[in-house]
Amino acid sequence: AQSVTQPDIHITVSEGASLELRCNYSYGATPYLFWYVQSPGQGLQLLLKYFSGDTLVQGIKGFEAEFKRSQSSFNLRKPSVHWSDAAEYFCAGTAGNQFYFGTGTSLTVIP
């Protein structure tokens, strides 16, 4: 079955520290993969996406993600976290045009 897994429910980092949010996928073929961010009470904003080609994808707000086929992973990274990055982050994959979402990782940023 197709699925996306986010192993970390909640992560706390200090402002200025680096960040990595994990995402693993299970698909029959290489899926299209996405990272979304959701602020409280808001919809989803696309951070970045991977379809094919270069396995390191750059996104908005200084985020990047690396697709690793050998590890079935698509982890999100940011070198230096800002307080405004505190939010819920969702990894998603698509087969056809139906999305499968991970359970989300809640990010807390401490001063």
Add this chain to the structure above:
Amino acid sequence: GAVVSQHPSWVICKSGTSVKIECRSLDFQATTMFWYRQFPKQSLMLMATSNEGSKATYEQGVEKDKFLINHASLTLSTLTVTSAHPEDSSFYICSAPQGDTEAFFGQGTRLTVV
């Protein structure tokens, strides 16, 4: 990029009443739209797939008579929560795919049933 507009962004209604949520694709046509429900601190759960000109496809466990979906045009899908109860209080989000690889999400609707 493409824009999906969802309205209202929040609504409070009395128990037993019905609430309609609209999802519009503003600058592209969407023959399919998706409706998701999100409980606090949880991920998005697909409720149903809205198909223009035909019946919606509901996920297992979703009551089709309670969550009425209409996709009357290529740019508008509506979700009506009928005879709402407090347990229907949730965050509802729609999305419209563009091609096979892209999807755009509405801003979400916070429904509170009192």
